[in-house]
Amino acid sequence: MYVSDCISANERGHLTIGSYDTVELAKKYGTPLYAYDENEIRKNLKEFKKSIDDEYGGNGLVVYASKAFCCKEMMRVCMQEGVGVDVVSGGELYTALSVDFPTENIVFHGNNKTYDELVMAVENNVGRVIVDNLTELETLNTIAAEKGVKIGIMLRIKPGIDAHTHSFIKTGQIDSKFGFALETGEALDAIKEAIAMSNVELRGLHCHIGSQIFDLDPFELAATVMLDLFKQVKDETGYELKELNLGGGFGIKYLKSDRPRAFSDYMRKVSAAVNSYSKDLGLECPFILIEPGRSVVGAAGITLYTVGCVKDIPDVRTYVSVDGGMGDNPRYALYQSAYEVICANKAGDKREWTVTVAGKCCESGDLIQEWTRLQPVEPGDILAVLSTGAYNYSMASNYNRIPRLPVIFVKNGKAREVIKRETYDQLIECDI
């Protein structure tokens, strides 16, 4: 009935997440808040992990892209589920280290890692630094040499594939700030340079072709393009790359009309190509890494707000203003992202209004959704925006000095805070 399996309605006509009444959640913790169904997150991680086992005989690693939603408890969940994490900054790495995440299973991304971040990666023996450019490669090798160690790396390659997604989040094509270009020979030169270095161990290559992709073909194509490069490296240098990281990007359902493919479909199709094409090329099937972010947490999370005022502008539109906005969800302002909005305390009623849901920030573009269908609402009603589990908390800001929202995990009828609501004191903590 709803875009996400973990969302339903109970006999009181209230929306539920993981069977927990969202109106009760709003009462207990106040609004606005983010809520996640922990079982849904774990189910998704298990499914990805199982497909690595089924399709690659366990010869691979699921690495959760923590940029989608990062906090200590999410890191612990990944650890408990036996998956690795992808971090993209010193801050995300620090969060992982703070819960003693096994560093062999940490993948460190970034197109412009700072010197201090690289030192942090080397000192903590991060399993794979995904090297983006030559400056980074050389700096990393020098840092590792100074410390007398060898650090595992993969090189990020732009396979030159158009994944037909929103242009802001398309990263595989040549005009991208991420990685080494294939077409220009830059990638091969960098690989040769890395092989010759004594303090980096080139474990393999990485590519990521975009985000919120529904089509399976670009993933399959990317995998074969990468294997061609494996073969070229072997032929020209004799060096056998052992690992292939295929990135993330699997689409989720934001609207009922969205048709994401099951993870298992993706895994089956891509693994068939990887297994058979590596055989054709005379290569050992590489160890496979995948980096799902959105597909792990996106549909497992929602945001709850309280309606403050309803402004009907005759013949123009009706604004329903809530107690959050672009500070906790900048994705509509940035990408015009679609969301389903539901009145949580009137979930059983018909959605017969067409409204614009606006936030409380001093900015006309502070909108959560325009021209969306909603139950008739009044001040005090609770609104739920669905599928906000990915890139909402993690992209939040303190614009207008509005404190960040708490994050609540629900599981088996119980709710617990995993991130507390920010306080006004915390807002001014760094001020001098």
Ligand code: LLP
């Ligand atoms: N691996 C790499 C190297 C990435 O750059 C990303 C996402 C992922 C994995 C995870 O992709 P996912 O499975 O979540 O699609 N802020 C945008 C999304 C930016 C994605 C950036 N990279 C949004 O809100 O839609």
